[in-house]
Amino acid sequence: MTAAALQMPADTPDRLLWTAGIAAGATLPHWPTLPIWVPGLLCLSIAWRLGGAIFGWPLPQTLARIVLAILAFGAVLFQYQTINGLAAGTALLIVMVALKYLESRTARDQLVLIIIAYFLLFASLLVDRGVLMVLYLLGFVWFTTVGLLQLGRHGPLLGNRDMARQAARLLLQALPIMLILFLLFPRLPGPLWGIPGANMSGRSGLSDSMSPGDITELGLSDAVAFRVDFYDRTPGPDQLYWRGPVLSVFNGRTWSTDGPGMRPGMTELVEYRGEPIDYRVMLEPHDRRWVFALDMPAQWSDGRDIRMENHYQLVRTRRPIRSLFDYEVTSYPDYSTRETLNERVREYYLRLPADGNPESRALAERWRAQSSSEREIIAKALDIFRTEQFFYTLTPPALGANPADEFLFQTREGFCEHYSSAFTVLMRAAGIPARVVTGYQGGELNPLGEYYIIYQSNAHAWTEVWLEDEGWIRVDPTAAVAPDRISSGLSGRLSSEQARGGALAGIPWLRQAVLAWDAAHTYWNAWVIGYGPELQRALLEALGISRPHWTKLVTLAAGAMLIISALLTLYLSWSYRRIGARDRSAALFRQFVRKLERARVAPRATGEGPLDYGSRAAATLPDCAEEIDAITRTYLQLRYEPDDGRTALATLKRLVRAFKPAPVT
């Protein structure tokens, strides 16, 4: 029966306008990212459908609509080469909205559009998470809810203002429920299944090669790489080197890992010293097999499929990491690798392209000639970074064919990858086996959760050199240029923000506004966007729930929901409270009943309808039967058919006044 009512034609212009508003508003946030023809198709179909309803334009027949649908879906497929993934899925959904709108005729079509609209709002939240966007969406959820109230009706639409108020009330009452669920619903630390390919490729992370500019790009990313919970001891900032892929092959411009099939790691050659550090890592999916750990890992979780590869890098044995991966590691910041290199391997770590970077090579040869030890050469190299005018910046100039030369002698502006690359080239040219190590450096302590967050912007590259009697030792040339970067773990983002602030420094209020906006944005990101497993755990700990188990969460949520439900019941009982009889007609009828009672008609029984009472009174007083009948009928007409309220009321008034029954004898 629901279905029958919903299938009735309901294509009045006001309903169609509502639907058009919802279709346009819900898709609007997606317009900038869509190929132009998608919003075009939507606008066209809205115009066509409205024209059909208002001016009687001919609408496309079924066959034409099917052809249009096939063409449109084909176009999406052609444009995206897939219908999987967020972007293509959204485009497809919007095309569906356009086609559905064109054929929208019944209330059901309109309700389907509302559901799609809510879903599109959801999809835009996955893409854009700024404050302004959220404000727009909040407003539009309201708008769509008004549409839901209006288009869910079978009758004519109600006043928009009334319904807007009603929708606002409903949403405000839904808000506490949302808050409870938002705060308490168990947050999973990783995706349920692999996020479709398109999205994964957009994710920033380290790669197995490094060209100038690669890590700079990561420096701008606020995505979380992994989170670390140190159990007892927290290492100092200068020890926070999270080891990742080691790059040993240089082609003059790009560093890359060596091919697979190298020998396994040689933990037995590592001499661990000092205190161990135990910690747990929650690694975000990055679609690689790399497992990050502090230099130098000694032990790691059994049964987590982790092994140490050559270059002391931990990797997951089989599959890439596509969901949150957590593991425990014990590392020793103080270590030495007693590794000996045979001639062949030594040559491998000294290899440089036959030509290119001549100035650097010449410099390195000069150092070699002047120095008595390799230690001295390293010190000399670090010295030029320290003493010459080098700048640490996120926006370095582009480098040409001899990147090391250009960087060292001309531009002198760069990010960690420039420093480590140039430094490694110098070392190799000076005859010291060296390689680039990539990974992350630093991390931000989250004071709420007492854990460290390592962002993609913490991505870092440093150098390892091999010394005859010490094995591989870490040298970080970036630390020589920007010691802050290392000691505080601050990311390179800071410099770009400083640059932005600096440009506006001349206008104080504008600068204030920019800073306030930035602060708002930061808080928004930290507390709303960033509300995940860690913040949830911190919140629950603050509430006194130290080890959040799902049963506790459910109990807490259920309790809160009960309270909200009780409040809602109170509110509803109040707003639907009983009011006394309002109308004059009831008062007049009571007056009539009193007159009859004086005429000794037996009193009106409770629950006795006016009609029954009237006929009983007429039977008692047959002389007044017609009058009684007229009064009763007028009264009933007035009560139940209030179409001509005024005149009927006047008539009833006159009839009751004129009514003077003679008492029963």
Place this chain on the structure above:
Amino acid sequence: MLAVPRQWLRSSAAAWAQKRQGPDALSVTLDKRRIYILPSRFGLAFGFTVFAMLLGALNYGSSLGFALTFLLSGLGIVIMRHCHYNLRGVRIRFLAAQPVFASEPAEFRFALSNDASAPRYEILLTHNGKESKPEDIPAGQTRVFTFAVPTRERGLLKLGRYQVTTRFPGNLFRAWSWLHMDASCVVYPHPAPRGRPLPNEAGGEGLHGGLERGDADFIGLATAAPGEPPRRIAWKAFARSDELMVKQFAAGEQQARILTWDSLPGLDTEQRLSQLTRWCLEAGERDMAIGLQLPNRAVPVGRGQKHLNECLRALALYEEPLR
């Protein structure tokens, strides 16, 4: 495909409710014990969408995705409560169902009152799967709902179970209450086609003496002069027009007739009742006094609309077990 189990489920649920609630008086205020609520088909689709959003939010770890998902979940819960309250406290009374002739639709009239301070939207009645037009009832007001139930045979047509339903707000839920009022409509026999003349039998003798000349046939209205006896004043017309009128009567056919069951040999029961109905109507048209003689019941001679109704009622309820 699922029609049969659904039908079965529906009727057994209704039977359970009837057993639980018992029969209803002719005026009922809907309280929470008798209001049921389930998601509508659209509500299920909405719920499914929200669930899909939840999975999406979980998968993408999107905090704002969670926020929207939970806002819409909250909206669903709040709407469920509002839908329930939209119905709760509605006072529903069976007004009347005017008698009809078989094959005419019987119109059951109900008054639904909103005694609350908030308006109620989209209230409708459902009977046998057919829905009335939804009505909005402003605060403190009453609306009349009419069911037209098709009739096929004469007798007492019982309305049986019906529902008061609402899907407001948003059509996500359907709240309803089953009502089992003893509401019925008298269905007169379908009149036989004209043609058979009225039987020519003399009625009771005492009849003529009781009738005052000039009171017999109503021929129209005239403006009332002062001192008219009240029972000749046309109160109904007064109610309509403001003018005090008196009814004027002319002398009609004075001969009363008794319509008997036995005067129609060779017809079966229903045919006889149809024919008697036709005769009663014809007598009424000519303002003849008639009496009715049925095997189990007799209606004394009389005339006028009231008397005619009584005769028709007797014919309608002939051998009906009730009333």
